[in-house]
Amino acid sequence: MKPIHNLWQERLRFDMRAALVIIALIGLLPAVVYGPYALGIILVSVYFAILALGWNLLAGYTGQFSLAPAAFAMIGAYTTALLDHYWQVPLALGIPAAIVVTALFGLMLGKLVLNLSGPYLSLTTLAFAEIARVVIGNSHEFTRGDQGMHVATLTDNRLAYYYIFLFALVVVLACIYWLLKGKLGRFMMAVRDDPVGAESRGINVVRIKMIAFCISCSICGLAGSLYGTFSQLVSPELGLLQQTGLILSMVVIGGMGSLSGAILGGVLIYLGSEWLRGFGDIQMIVFALLVIVFARYIPGGLWGMVAARLQGRRS
């Protein structure tokens, strides 16, 4: 018998171990994958895994549904690109700058809406995402509009880039694990499950939401910035609502409120979307249907199903 107060720690540790196993498996993929095109695909799937982790911290653990993760990735990518284009700032500074700038955008949006209850966050982030994309696309002089901008790259070696992305994924995962293990993680879940109860226990609900939102935004900013330097082209397409939909479906199908669920969902959904592309671009139809079915019938997602089985066997 394990002491009951350790139940959450126990589950989190199990989740983290599973996530590390999944990452290790992803890290071995280049051994069986040939050609730069296939390598590019698994690289992008890691990019989406980072975004899914970031969004999951906000939606799955804090219960706040932002509809702008892709827009924040776009803003992060543009931050690095603009710094590079106008001031030739080296990437070693440009990528951290993307983290800071997206966190600041998150802070501004959060100040506006996070003290309101109800669907204001989703509404405002959706409006923000669409309008930010159009504004960037229309600013022909400043951002070269829909043509996109050229960005410097860290290295031309795709395999090296793959491991850079994987490293970023591990760092993000470790940070989130560390957050969740401590007081802040418990506060976040208290805010998700019962905001009024949390407030009455002296938790500053707005502050916790704000912290979660800013961290989530800056994770998306980091992912976007890295992706921009990989593809060497930054365009408003990064912020399309379809991309947000992809991220949302990764987390909902993979498993809300779980580290390994988000990573598993991110990788599986992206690989699945590349596979379904062969059947005539039906991937978004399939995923949108799956999101509705999962939200309705399988709230734990894929990871919830697997974890129930694994943990059932252990006890």
Added chain:
Amino acid sequence: MLAFDLLANGLIYGCFYALMAIGLAMIFGVLKIVNFAHGEFFMIGAYTYVLVALKLGVSPWLALPCAAVSGALLGWLVERLLMRPMYQGYASWGFMKDEYAVVVTFGLSLLLINLVDKIVGPYSFRGPPLIDVSRFALGPIMLTGQKAIAAVVSVLLMIGLALFIKRSVWGKQIQAVAQNRLGASLAGIDATRTTSLIFMISGMLAALSGALLAPLVNPSPDIGAFPAVKSYVIVVLGGMGSIWGAMLAALILGVSEAFFSVYISYDYRDAFGLIILVVVLLFRPQGLFGEKGREL
């Protein structure tokens, strides 16, 4: 003189926005959720109108009711299949109503966009106008026939809706359920049927808005995104859940957008909605007619 023209055109666009936003406000009024697939109701209406008129060769005046029926049908289906679990208590995320609603309606929006894209194709269509009168001047105001007719139709629709809600038994049921769902059902009102009715009206209005605008905007699968974003701004400005607030806010947004795009910047006219949203959230988060929504 330009100001008159802008005012008139802004009011006309305001009427189209109002048709969209009223449905959103009504849904929020009863379920306290936002329908993120509302722009796709608009898109379905526009497509039904265009395809019925072009492919079947029917008069546009008959295609208009077809669009209304398709929107109402879609609204009915959405309520029946996706929303009903939420308040009948057997949804898996029943305890997280808002979250379930965001995920499901957003998923639905993606599904509809991609389905239409796949079935009809990603190209935009040019909708047939209701009336074949090109530009004409009415005093200082320049109008096209389609715009004038569409504006008249949408004003008539809004007057009809106002009368329906104020006078008819069903309208009174809608008001009652919006005020207090439990109380209304204690008084013998079928709250589930009323919610269904609200979704049908909301879908019908959005679809009609799409059909009326189809000759002006050339529908493509993602056409619904901006009307939807604008109606989100409108419902926040008007006060979430307030129908009259939504009507007034739509007119305000239409007119101020018209002036903004001419006097300040045409390229960034869509960003104007975000500015309004920010100002409202900063200074009057409950909107013009809303109840205070600030937490705790």
